[in-house]
Amino acid sequence: METLTVQIWRGAETGSFASFSVPKRDNQTVLDVVTEIQQRQDQSISYRFACRVGVCGSCAMTVNGKPRWSCRTHISSLKSSVITIEPLKNMPRIKDLVTDMTGFFDKWGQAGNVFESDKTRQDAPAKVDPSSQQRKAANAAIECINCGVCYAACDVVSWNDEYLGPAALNRAWSLVNDERHTGKQDTLVAAMGAGGCSNCHSQGNCMTACPIGLSPTRSIAGLKKMSLFSLMGKQDG
Ligand code: SF4
Ligand code: SF4
Ligand code: FES
Structure with a gap:
């Protein structure tokens, strides 16, 4: 049977690649390969997954450099x-293929990504026009x-630890276009701050x-434009 050579990162920030040989099969995913190695060759390998079908996003890894x-x-x-398998870049390594995503998620908060509303449970649901330009943008x-895949792919994140990154700013853009969100100005101010969209x-x-x-x-381009108009509005005022 044809075999694959699989190199898996072992360790944390320091470590080395361990090499495994795995039978090549039809319809085999990278997650299948890691699972086969963990179940049959080395049970101490750490990695994350949940759904196996592209829904949860927990199985992200660097595979052959991407x-x-x-x-x-x-x-x-x-x-x-x-096949070379490493943890995602731009996040501290905890063990093998598992990263610490705390900083990634902290930046979601720093980008002003908290939905605010002036409605209560007793109010009727908001009427949102699905064809409005704002709703389409959101x-x-x-x-x-x-x-975290986009965050790992972003070279600005890799050289500027303050940068909020693509995922957090993408969420901010969705929120500033959400007509139900009453904290739009706060979100915009956070998203255009020191580590924000201009980076x-x-x-x-x-x-x-x-x-x-x-x-x-x-x-992010939308946030840049919106923040520029916001600053121009302040100067005019
Ligand atoms: S925007 Fe980034 S974090 Fe969100 S799904 Fe895409 S790659 Fe993943
Ligand atoms: S376009 Fe912006 S957020 Fe996306 S990878 Fe490049 S610097 Fe990062
Ligand atoms: S295990 Fe891959 S997306 Fe859920």
């Missing part, structure tokens, strides 16, 4: 019999599942990497 969902990456698509960014170089690595085809690049 951040990807391991459960949606077929071995055949890699076109190589040598909807275009809303499906993010916090997987983005707009080259689109995040957009290329996002497994569900979202474009944080476009969302």
